[in-house]
Amino acid sequence: MSVDTGIEPGAALPKARGDYLPLLLPVALALAALPFVPVSTWFTLTVAGLAMGMMIFVMASGLTLIFGLMDVLNFGHGAFIAIGAYVATLVLLPLGGWMQADSIWLNLAALLSAIVAAMAVTAVIGLAFERILIVPVYGQHLKQILITMGGMIVAEQLLYALFGPQQIPLALPTSLRGSFLIGDAAIEKYRVVAVLVGLVVFVTMLLILNRTKIGLLIRAGVENGEMVEALGYRIRRLFVGVFMAGSALAGLGGVMWGLYREQVNASMGGELLVLVFIVVIIGGLGSVTGCFIGALLVALLQNYIGFLVPKLSLISDILLMVAVLLWRPRGLYPVTSR
Amino acid sequence: MIMPLSGDPPRSRCLSIALVIIVLVLALAPFLFGGAKPLNVTAKICIFIALAASYDLLLGYTGVVSFAHTMFYGIGSYGIAIAMYGLGPRWGAAAVGLTVALPLAAALALVIGLFSLRVQTIFFAMITLAVASAFAVLASQLSWLTGGEDGRSFSVPEVLRPGFRVDVLGLNITGRMLTYYLVFACCAALFLLLLRIVNSPFGRVLQAIRENPFRAEALGFRTVIHRILANCIAAAAAAAAGALNALWLRYTGPDTSLSFSIMLDILLIVVIGGMGTMYGAIVGATLYVLAQNYLQALMGWVSTAAGEAGLPLVPSLFHPDRWLLWLGILFIASVYFFPAGIVGKLRGSR
Numbered sequence: 014m015s016v017d018t019g020i021e022p023g024a025a026l027p028k029a030r031g032d033y034l035p036l037l038l039p040v041a042l043a044l045a046a047l048p049f050v051p052v053s054t055w056f057t058l059t060v061a062g063l064a065m066g067m068m069i070f071v072m073a074s075g076l077t078l079i080f081g082l083m084d085v086l087n088f089g090h091g092a093f094i095a096i097g098a099y100v101a102t103l104v105l106l107p108l109g110g111w112m113q114a115d116s117i118w119l120n121l122a123a124l125l126s127a128i129v130a131a132m133a134v135t136a137v138i139g140l141a142f143e144r145i146l147i148v149p150v151y152g153q154h155l156k157q158i159l160i161t162m163g164g165m166i167v168a169e170q171l172l173y174a175l176f177g178p179q180q181i182p183l184a185l186p187t188s189l190r191g192s193f194l195i196g197d198a199a200i201e202k203y204r205v206v207a208v209l210v211g212l213v214v215f216v217t218m219l220l221i222l223n224r225t226k227i228g229l230l231i232r233a234g235v236e237n238g239e240m241v242e243a244l245g246y247r248i249r250r251l252f253v254g255v256f257m258a259g260s261a262l263a264g265l266g267g268v269m270w271g272l273y274r275e276q277v278n279a280s281m282g283g284e285l286l287v288l289v290f291i292v293v294i295i296g297g298l299g300s301v302t303g304c305f306i307g308a309l310l311v312a313l314l315q316n317y318i319g320f321l322v323p324k325l326s327l328i329s330d331i332l333l334m335v336a337v338l339l340w341r342p343r344g345l346y347p348v349t350s351r
Numbered sequence: 352m353i354m355p356l357s358g359d360p361p362r363s364r365c366l367s368i369a370l371v372i373i374v375l376v377l378a379l380a381p382f383l384f385g386g387a388k389p390l391n392v393t394a395k396i397c398i399f400i401a402l403a404a405s406y407d408l409l410l411g412y413t414g415v416v417s418f419a420h421t422m423f424y425g426i427g428s429y430g431i432a433i434a435m436y437g438l439g440p441r442w443g444a445a446a447v448g449l450t451v452a453l454p455l456a457a458a459l460a461l462v463i464g465l466f467s468l469r470v471q472t473i474f475f476a477m478i479t480l481a482v483a484s485a486f487a488v489l490a491s492q493l494s495w496l497t498g499g500e501d502g503r504s505f506s507v508p509e510v511l512r513p514g515f516r517v518d519v520l521g522l523n524i525t526g527r528m529l530t531y532y533l534v535f536a537c538c539a540a541l542f543l544l545l546l547r548i549v550n551s552p553f554g555r556v557l558q559a560i561r562e563n564p565f566r567a568e569a570l571g572f573r574t575v576i577h578r579i580l581a582n583c584i585a586a587a588a589a590a591a592a593g594a595l596n597a598l599w600l601r602y603t604g605p606d607t608s609l610s611f612s613i614m615l616d617i618l619l620i621v622v623i624g625g626m627g628t629m630y631g632a633i634v635g636a637t638l639y640v641l642a643q644n645y646l647q648a649l650m651g652w653v654s655t656a657a658g659e660a661g662l663p664l665v666p667s668l669f670h671p672d673r674w675l676l677w678l679g680i681l682f683i684a685s686v687y688f689f690p691a692g693i694v695g696k697l698r699g700s701r
Contacts, residue, residue: 086473149687156686158416158476159622163683166615170676174667283611287484290477298474327492331485334478338466 035345036302039066039309046317053197058316064204066312067211068273072266072285073292073304074218075259081235081299081348082255085147086154088161090263091286092168093135095279097264098271099172100134101127102183112186120186124272131268132261139260143253165283172279180276207269214262215305222301231255235299235348291330295337297344306345307337355543357550361630366697370630373637377535381528388644394531396640397538398596403620403632404545405588410618411627412549413581414561415472419463419479420617422486423456423586425609427593430455432503432603433496440506449594453587460586464579472578487609502604511598534595541588546629548584557581558627612675616643619678623685625692634693647671 043062047055076090104127105112111123146164150156185203192201222228233241234248242248270285271277292311296303311330319326337345361367376383380393402424409415430452431445438444467478490497497503507530509515515526548554559567560574568574597603616639624635650671657665667673689696 086477146683154473155410155414155416156690158473159618159686160683162618163679163686166675166679167683170673170679174664174670174673174676177667178672287481291481294474294477294481324492327488328485331482334481335466342469 070308075262091282093263095282097267135264303346427590625694
C-alpha cells in the first residue's frame with residue numbers, strides 16, 4: 014500500500030525555506046546611520062566598515078568552520094592570525110624593492126608571495142597544532158578550551174621571544190597607498206582591495222561548500238559526523254583538511270590586518286580573538302553566512318558609533334551581541350544539530 | 352578539626368603536612384619575616400587562595416570555563432578604591448564599597464549567565480572573554496570614575512596604616528600587620544565558606560552537572576539555575592577577594608585588578624593545583640606566587656649566563672618576561688598528564 018505524501022514521484026525535493034531577514038541587517042544598519050552623518054563621511058565610514066568587516070570575516074570564518082565541523086573551539090586561532098602577519102613581514106623584508114617599485118604588478122607579486130607564504134606556514138602550524146594538541150581531547154569541551162588557550166599563550170610568548178615585544182612596521186606597497194576621491198568622500202585604496210579579497214574568500218567558500226563533493230561532506234559532517242563516518246568517509250581526514258584551511262584563513266586575515274594597521278605586534282592575535290569571538294557568536298557558531306553578516310555588522314557599527322559617540326564604541330560590540338542574542342539566542346544562523 | 356573543613360579533609364598525609372605548613376607560615380608570616388617584600392608575597396598568596404578557590408567552584412566543580420573572573424575581582428577592587436577615594440578613609444566607606452560591589456558582581460554574573468549558560472557552556476567561555484575585555488577597556492577609559500590607566504591610590508583607616516603602632520604583650524604590632532591579619536582572616540573565612548558550599552547538597556548537584564548534565568536534568572535538577580547560581584557565588588567571592596587586594600595595596604589600577612594576565616594566573620593556579628579539589632587552590636596559589644616572585648630572578652640569571660656564553664635564542668627564551676611561555680607549557684602538560692593536578696597526584700599516591 015502506498016502512502017500519499019503529497020509529493021509527485023520524481024518531483025524535486027521541497028526546498029528549505031530561506032531565512033533572509035539577517036541578510037538585510039547590515040543594509041538596514043548602513044541606512045539607519047545615513048541621517049546622522051554627512052553623506053561623504055557616511056560613504057567613507059561605510060567603506061571603512063566594509064573593509065574592516067571583510068578582514069574580520071576572513072579571520073572568523075576559519076574559526077566558525079572548524080567549530081562547525083569538528084566541534085572544537087580553537088582559542089589558539091588568534092595565534093595563527095599573529096603568525097600570519099609575522100610571516101608576511103619576514104617575506105616582505107627582502108622583497109622591499111618590489112614593494113617600493115612604481116609598478117602595480119611588482120607590488121602585487123610581492124603581496125601575493127607574502128600571502129601565499131603566510132597561508133602555507135599557518136596551515137602547516139595548524140596541522141601540527143591539531144595533531145599534537147587537539148587530537149587527544151576531541152569531544153571534551155573543557156579540556157579543549159584549556160589546551161587551546163595554553164597553545165595560544167605558548168605561541169604568543171614564542172613570538173615575543175623570537176621577534177621581541179616592539180611594534181614592527183609593515184608598509185603597504187606603493188600602488189596601494191593613499192586614497193582616491195568619489196565626490197567629497199575619500200576612499201583608501203587598500204580598503205577597496207580588502208573588500209574585494211574578503212568577497213572573493215566568501216564567494217569561494219560558499220561555492221566550495223555548496224557546489225563540490227568536499228563541501229557536501231563538510232556540510233554533512235557539520236550536521237551529523239557519525240553518519241558521514243558510517244557511510245565510509247574518513248572524517249578525521251576531513252577534520253585535518255578543514256583545520257589547515259581554517260588556520261590558513263586566519264593567516265590570511267593576519268596579513269590583511271597587519272597591512273591595514275601597517276604594523277605587526279605579537280599581542281594582535283589575542284586582541285583580535287575577542288572581536289572574532291563576538292562575530293562568531295553573533296553569526297551563530299558554525300555558520301559561514303552568519304559569520305559574514307556578523308563581521309559586517311560589528312565593523313559597520315564600530316565605525317558609525319566611533320564617529321558619532323566615540324566613547325560608546327568601546328562597548329558597541331557587546332551591545333550588538335546582546336541585542337542579537339535577545340532576538341536569536343543561538344546567533345543569527347544557528348547550526349541545527351548543536 | 353573536621354567541622355570547619357565541612358567533612359572534606361585533605362585525604363593524604365603529604366597533602367595534610369604541606370597544608371599545615373603553608374597555613375602556619377601564612378598565619379605567622381608577620382613575625383617570621385622582616386621587611387616588606389615577604390609580607391607582600393604572603394598577602395598575595397592569601398588573596399590568590401581565596402580567588403582561585405572561588406574560580407575552582409566554577410571550573411573544577413561546575414565544569415564551566417569563565418574568562419571573566421578578573422572582571423569580578425576588579426569590581427571588588429574598584430568598589431573599595433572608589434568608595435575610599437570618594438568618601439575618605441573610613442570604615443563606613445569600605446562598607447559602602449562592599450555593599451555596592453558584591454551585589455553588582457553577582458548581578459552581572461547573573462546577566463551573563465542568563466545570556467550564555469542557557470545555550471551551551473562553550474558560549475559562556477566566549478561571552479565571558481568578550482565581556483571581560485570590554486569591561487577592562489571601559490574601566491581604563493572612564494577616568495573620572497576609575498582614574499584610568501593610573502588607577503586610584505587611597506588612604507585606609509588609621510589602624511591599618513603602616514605608621515600605626517601599638518604594643519600588645521611586649522610585641523610591637525604595626526598597622527601593616529593588622530591589615531595582613533584582616534586579609535588573612537577574611538581569606539580563610541572565604542575559603543572555608545567555599546569549602547562548605549561545594550560539600551553541601553548544592554555542591555553535590557554542581558558536581559553531578561559537571562559529570563553528566565543530561566542525567567542531572569533527568570533527575571529533576573534545574574541545571575541552568577544551578578550553574579547560574581554557582582556563577583553568582585563565585586563572582587561575589589572573587590569580588591570580596593578583590594576588595595581585600597585593594598585594601599592591602601591601598602591602590603587599584605587596571606594592572607593589579609583587571610588585566611588578562613591575572614585571569615591566566617588564576618587559570619594556571621587552579622589547573623596546576625588540582626581542579627575540583629579546593630585544596631588545590633592553596634597549594635597552587637602558594638607555589639605560583641612564590642614562583643612568580645623568586646623564579647623570575649632565576650630565569651634572569653639563566654638568561655644572562657646564556658647570553659655571556661654566546662648561545663643563540665636561549666637568552667630570549669629565558670628572559671624573565673617570557674616566564675609565561677614555560678608556565679604555558681607546564682599548563683598544557685598538566686591538563687594532559689595530571690588533570691587532577693598536584694592535589695590529585697598526592698591523593699593518588701597517598
